């Protein structure tokens with residue numbers, strides 16, 4: 523694995539967030555000032571295709587990159603954009619049984635308003 527690819531993979535694996543390519547580029551630049559945005563894009567594509575990371579497609583937002591490649595679902599706050607991993611036990615099995623197919627991969631993004639934003643809304647309404 524090239525030095526750049528290794529660096530990008532490490533940043534993703536050490537992050538608690540689901541970062542965008544832009545955020546990854548800025549973090550990579552701190553370690554490797556000469557790195558170019560196109561290099562970051564190319565490496566993200568290669569890492570996704572070889573199964574090291576997972577690319578998330580989120581409508582109305584930039585793609586995010588997930589270190590966790592085990593099947594899981596995402597809660598996305600429609601107000602602040604925060605992404606939280608969730609695992610709905612038995613979901614894949616239930617879908618497979620219902621549809622009589624074997625699912626190879628899927629992406630489930632549930633839009634909601636997170637606790638912090640909900641509290642903020644209540645506070646704003648109280649004024």
Ligand SMILES: [Zn+2]
Nearest residue numbers: 599602636639
């Ligand atoms: Zn929120």
Ligand SMILES: [Zn+2]
Nearest residue numbers: 588590596607
């Ligand atoms: Zn995730």
